[in-house]
Amino acid sequence: MPKNREQALMTLTVALGLLQRAYRAKADKVVAPLGLSTAMAWPLVLIGRHPEGIRPGGLSEELGIEGPSLVRSLNQLVDADLVLRQEDKVDKRAKILCLTPAGNAIRTRIEDLLNELRAELFDGVSDEDVQACLRTFCVLEKRLGINGSSSIDAEKMTDTP
Secondary structure, eight states: OOSSHHHHHHHHHHHHHHHHHHHHHHHHHHHGGGTOOHHHHHHHHHHHTOTTOBOHHHHHHHHTSOHHHHHHHHHHHHHTTSEEEEEOSSOTTSEEEEEOHHHHHHHHHHHHHHHHHHHHHTTTOOHHHHHHHHHHHHHHHHHHTOOSTTOOOHHHHTTOO
16 A cells, blocks of 8 residues: 555556456456347446436446447347337437346346456455445545436445445
8 A cells, every 4th residue: 555645546546447447348258148249238237227217318428438429339229129219208309218128138147247246356345345435436426526327325335235
């Protein structure tokens, strides 16, 4: 551990990006046997985490990509009968993305694989350390102005294994 706070914070912020990329690469390898490209698997997972549906703009924000970059993947998911585009009940001009039963079945398999990966990666890390990390991320989100639906709520997760 670096001796002074400035060095520790620099190490931490550099590590965040490296860990995110490494986790994403490992997760991609874990779900590859299901036959979905990364471009299709991640939208499927995130749509499934919104049982009420999600607008394409919200999905692209959660994925961290521009809307036009998402269109091809969404079209493929719709063509594969994994995702439905439905009219938004609140704004008839907007579309909501929802999973079909087949899409939900694949998403469940992906989530199971990701749960196994997380269990392996966090083996030996105490619940207290996980909660401390979540509290820190929550502070960073607020200070960085991240208030989207993917925001961390450490208080909600306190009793979650």
